Amino acid sequence: MRIRSIALRIARQFRNDRRTLALLFVAPLFILSLFFFIFKDQPAKPVIGLTVGETASSAQQLQQAEQRLQQAGARTLSYKDEDAGRTALADGSLDALVIVKPPGGPSEIVLEGTDPSRSRAAMSLLQGVLSGSTATPTDSSNGNTHAETDHSNGNAPSPHISYLHGDGSMTLFDSIGPVLIGLFSFFFVFLLAGVSFLRERTTGTLERLLATPVRRTEVVLGYLAGFGLFAAVQAALIAAFATSVLGLRLEGSIWLLLLVNIMLSFTALTLGTLLSTYAGSEFQIIQFIPVVIVPQVFFSGLFRLDGMPDWLQLLQSVMPIYYGADVLRGVMLRGEGWTESLPGLSVLFGFSAVFALLNVLALKKQRSI
Secondary structure, three states: OHHHHHHHHHHHHHHHOHHHHHHHHHHHHHHHHHHHHHHOOOOOOOEEEEEEOOOOOOOHHHHHHHHHHHHOOOEEEEOOOHHHHHHHHHOOOOOEEEEEOOOOOOOEEEEOOOOHHHHHHHHHHHOOOOOOOOOOOEEOOOOOOOOOOOOOOOOOOOOEEEEOOOOOOOOHHHHHHHHHHHHHHHHHHHHHHHHHHHHHHHOOHHHHHHOOOOOHHHHHHHHHHHHHHHHHHHHHHHHHHHHHHOOOOOOOOHHHHHHHHHHHHHHHHHHHHHHHOOOOOHHHHHHOHHHHHHHHHHOOOOOOOOOOOHHHHHHHHHOHHHHHHHHHHHHHHOOOOHHHHHHHHHHHHHHHHHHHHHHHHHHHHOOOO
């Protein structure tokens, strides 16, 4: 009888806690569905652009090369001139660009280079497709191209190979490292802000503060400044450790890298304090992780989203980590500067401003002014 009473009490508690029920029943289905859409029908098909070099006499070779690559399983895009192809490669629309030269001359392959797995997939399709020989293309990892010709068998010269970013020695950790820096900074600052701000509420500190003439805006900005100091130190520490101790590639400015990571952490700080307003305990802060943090992992750049439905890809537009990780990859792998990073930084600043404003409005339930 006593066991039955205890079991019924626990059942009633769960029945009245809708957030826990959602975490238990809805969140796993939501995350599993994201896994389904991301990994469903995701063959490693690189996107390869083709264009004709300036000295090519006709586009017939281009058409033949495109047909052979499509038969080999690649997705191809054709460009009317070399400049257009290189622009698409620089924008990240292509994994590789093939510049077809006239018969007797070696073609040129330019790999985008920031994702080693995509570069290897592209090369596995390109080897032998263009040259028609068994000779292995010569890798020029420093950006200078050259080729070798197998005259003994009468084969065409092997293609020149160069990298737009990085070189052949880039590892998988180099590629995903910038994303991991952003994720760890975002996640731990989110927890810090959520739990710390919740403690301010549950211990009565916030209530006593709101009983004074201080404005809600001043309360929010004060908390953000206090928590933000430690968030900035943590973000700087993670970025410095990753680049100097772990040796992650850094093609751009270290100061820009620190700024981007701090800005991303500040976005996590404002989001964490906002959501903590709607939590009554540390456990409820943890409940936000499956629906706030986990989806951002999927849209951070760790996974290719090419195979997802277009409507689902729109979710990345509301994920702060998507913009932060993209800027981090640009700075660390592509050597982008302040001008290229400004759009992403502006979006992060916009997220932070909106979350801070919502924080001010959320305090209305604590005190009416």
